[in-house]
Amino acid sequence: MKTMRTLTFIGGLVILVLAFGFIFRVPLALSMWPWEDGRYSYLFVGSIFAAVSAAMLWVGWTGDFGVLPAGSLNVFVIAAGTCIYFFKLALQDGRMELIPFAIVELAFAIFTGVTFLRSRTFPLAESRPTPALVKFSFAFFTISLIITGTMLIFHMPIFPWDLNPDSSVIFGCIFIGDAFYFLYGFLYPRWNNAVGQLLSFLVYDLVLIIPFLFLLNTVKPDHFFGLVVYVVILIYSGALAAYYLFINSQTRFGSRT
Numbered sequence: 017m018k019t020m021r022t023l024t025f026i027g028g029l030v031i032l033v034l035a036f037g038f039i040f041r042v043p044l045a046l047s048m049w050p051w052e053d054g055r056y057s058y059l060f061v062g063s064i065f066a067a068v069s070a071a072m073l074w075v076g077w078t079g080d081f082g083v084l085p086a087g088s089l090n091v092f093v094i095a096a097g098t099c100i101y102f103f104k105l106a107l108q109d110g111r112m113e114l115i116p117f118a119i120v121e122l123a124f125a126i127f128t129g130v131t132f133l134r135s136r137t138f139p140l141a142e143s144r145p146t147p148a149l150v151k152f153s154f155a156f157f158t159i160s161l162i163i164t165g166t167m168l169i170f171h172m173p174i175f176p177w178d179l180n181p182d183s184s185v186i187f188g189c190i191f192i193g194d195a196f197y198f199l200y201g202f203l204y205p206r207w208n209n210a211v212g213q214l215l216s217f218l219v220y221d222l223v224l225i226i227p228f229l230f231l232l233n234t235v236k237p238d239h240f241f242g243l244v245v246y247v248v249i250l251i252y253s254g255a256l257a258a259y260y261l262f263i264n265s266q267t268r269f270g271s272r273t
Contacts, residue, residue, distance in 0.1 A: 017079065025076025032069035038062030039223060050102070050117050056177045056227070057187075063223035064190055067216035074215055082140035083212050086200035088131040094193030095124035101185050146205035147267065153256055154202040154213070158195045160249070165191030176228070176235050176243030207267060214257035221254035 037045025039062035046058065071087055102118035105111045146154075167174050168188030171181050179187070197216075201209045228247050235243050260267045 017081070020081065021076050021079045023076075024072055028069045028072030028076055031065050031072060035062045035065035035069055035223075038065060050114055051180060051182060053180050053183055054177065056231070057179065057183050059224065059227060060187065063220045066223050067220040070219040071212040071216045074212060078141065080141040080208055081135060082138045083208050084135035084138060085132050086197055086204075086209055087212060088128045088135060089200055090193045090197035092125055092128040092132055092193075093196050094189050095121045095128060097189035097192065098186055099125055101182075101189065105182070140206050140208045142208060144207035144267070146201065146207055146210045147260060147264070150210050150214070150256065150260060151202055151205050153253070154198040154210070157198040157253070158202060161191045161195035161198065165189065165195065173239075174242050176231060176239040176246055178236075211261070214261055217253045218257035218261065221250045221257070225250050225254065 034045055034048075036042070038049075038058045041055070041058055049058070049061065068087075068091075075081065075083060075087070099118055099121035102114045102121060106114045106118060164174060165188040168179075168184045168191060170188075171179075171184050173179070175184075175187070198213055201213050225247070228243065228250065231243060232240075232247070262268050265271060
């Protein structure tokens with residue numbers, strides 16, 4: 017188990033480095049993206065990697081592998097969806113340079129699928145119930161992410177910037193995968209099954225909130241409403257996470273019942 021903790025923590029650090037690479041548009045990191053993209057798309061990818069790294073670092077630090085099913089299910093859905101899309105682009109549209117990306121995603125899908133099935137036998141470190149507001153919010157996030165992810169897959173312009181059509185599909189897969197992350201926390205409402213989601217959302221919010229607030233001054237008029245909705249969700253989810261992780265006496269880090 018100690019080896020698993022160490023590997024998980026190191027993996028979180030590696031993904032954190034990758035997150036900074038996308039956030040600051042380091043050429044080596046950007047070369048790992050399958051096509052050329054824009055500033056805000058790279059920022060979004062960086063925010064997703066940062067959110068994943070936060071959850072992995074927390075699991076590696078605490079050793080609570082009972083929370084792995086939610087995270088592994090999240091990555092499995094993303095990897096399976098993007099794998100199918102990459103193979104479709106390669107085999108149907110003749111973009112054979114995407115085959116390596118498809119194979120990598122297939123490997124991730126297999127690994128995380130097996131991890132999900134095996135980790136469901138691991139007990140949670142403790143079993144406080146999830147607060148009602150957090151559980152309600154998880155239900156809202158699940159529905160919102162499924163709707164938004166589906167719209168992105170069908171190239172509907174709901175992001176506050178113009179998306180590469182291929183990136184729109186990938187981002188849609190990410191949102192739907194994230195929906196399963198929150199759905200698991202909703203269906204199994206134990207506090208430790210909510211910490212990873214809240215911590216990930218908080219880091220995601222911190223990466224995006226300042227750039228998005230500045231974007232309010234320059235966003236295209238037809239994207240303004242979508243940006244306002246996005247910012248409101250970032251503020252709400254960030255406040256929710258900050259309150260329950262750091263302020264509420266029953267749930268903040270270091271508290272015990």
